[in-house]
Amino acid sequence: MKKEEGKYFYCAIKSKEEKNFGKIGLNNEEVYTIPYGDIAAVVSDSPMTDYELTEDNTKKHENVIKEIMNQYSVVPAEFGTTIKNEIILKRLLKKAYNPTAESLKLVENMVELGVKIVQTDKTVLVDDQQKKILTSEITESLKSKAKEAKTCDLFSERLVLNASFLVNKDRIDTFSEEIERLKNKYQKLKFLYSGPWAPHNFVYIKIGTEGVEIKKSGSN
Amino acid sequence: MPFFIDDIFLEMLGLSVPPFDMIWLMETIMDYGDEGRVKENQKRINNELRENRLLFELGEITKEEYENQNNELCHQRLMNKRLNIVRPSQRINILG
Numbered sequence: 001m002k003k004e005e006g007k008y009f010y011c012a013i014k015s016k017e018e019k020n021f022g023k024i025g026l027n028n029e030e031v032y033t034i035p036y037g038d039i040a041a042v043v044s045d046s047p048m049t050d051y052e053l054t055e056d057n058t059k060k061h062e063n064v065i066k067e068i069m070n071q072y073s074v075v076p077a078e079f080g081t082t083i084k085n086e087i088i089l090k091r092l093l094k095k096a097y098n099p100t101a102e103s104l105k106l107v108e109n110m111v112e113l114g115v116k117i118v119q120t121d122k123t124v125l126v127d128d129q130q131k132k133i134l135t136s137e138i139t140e141s142l143k144s145k146a147k148e149a150k151t152c153d154l155f156s157e158r159l160v161l162n163a164s165f166l167v168n169k170d171r172i173d174t175f176s177e178e179i180e181r182l183k184n185k186y187q188k189l190k191f192l193y194s195g196p197w198a199p200h201n202f203v204y205i206k207i208g209t210e211g212v213e214i215k216k217s218g219s220n
Numbered sequence: 221m222p223f224f225i226d227d228i229f230l231e232m233l234g235l236s237v238p239p240f241d242m243i244w245l246m247e248t249i250m251d252y253g254d255e256g257r258v259k260e261n262q263k264r265i266n267n268e269l270r271e272n273r274l275l276f277e278l279g280e281i282t283k284e285e286y287e288n289q290n291n292e293l294c295h296q297r298l299m300n301k302r303l304n305i306v307r308p309s310q311r312i313n314i315l316g
Contacts, residue, residue, distance in 0.1 A: 054294060
């Protein structure tokens with residue numbers, strides 16, 4: 001069978017070496033690094049296709065990143081990023097070397113933790129002002145245990161808070177303890193706590209028509 | 221571009237073309253409107269997909285209910301994406 005020239009791009013890591021992570025990629029392809037200087041792209045061979053944003057595909061994408069996160073800090077690439085061939089990928093890495101290296105520094109030893117707070121039948125938070133006070137109180141107390149925080153889209157009317165926190169791996173326990181304390185304090189609210197994830201909400205690589213972009217928290 | 225040649229030709233003959241301009245204007249506005257609707261729909265579907273997952277993670281719907289709704293919404297998203305690909309503003313290029 002003809003080897004695919006396209007490269008599905010999962011994330012960037014700090015590494016000079018060519019490394020193989022096994023057949024854990026999309027379409028069960030081998031995941032490996034393509035280094036440029038002291039950074040490397042983690043990729044698998046792939047046809048140039050528009051990957052559907054299905055649960056299976058996103059899980060596979062995220063599982064690869066999680067596996068890499070066991071050994072490295074990562075700057076994730078946007079889901080579905082496929083590059084025509086290795087030569088183009090290396091050109092992109094060259095072009096985006098400085099922002100990628102900077103971003104890798106920002107997320108070194110960091111993970112993202114997600115917190116969603118949901119109203120239950122028992123909760124009555126009709127007042128917007130009441131909601132605002134509550135969310136800012138919770139966000140501030142969690143922010144104190146994190147390096148950065150980002151509030152995300154309230155995609156459901158049931159959601160009171162949807163936020164992500166960039167937390168040092170060594171402080172995950174402290175952050176989790178704070179979640180427990182808040183859970184006890186606000187027993188009528190339901191907390192959904194997830195992670196550790198790659199820091200998608202704080203930094204990610206986006207490749208578009210204008211080349212490669214590194215999106216950092218707060219930048220559009 | 222036959223449309224513009226026709227307009228110029230009619231103008232040269234001294235005929236008024238405002239109705240044609242209006243059609244162009246309406247089409248353009250409606251195209252933008254359609255694009256906006258496609259994006260809005262995409263956002264709505266994505267939100268519903270996430271809300272469905274949220275309800276499942278909260279244990280408020282069963283796995284079967286979650287999967288049925290998820291399949292339905294994924295189908296809607298695909299259809300909406302196709303609508304985006306064949307939107308009227310691009311059809312003009314094919315005919316041109």
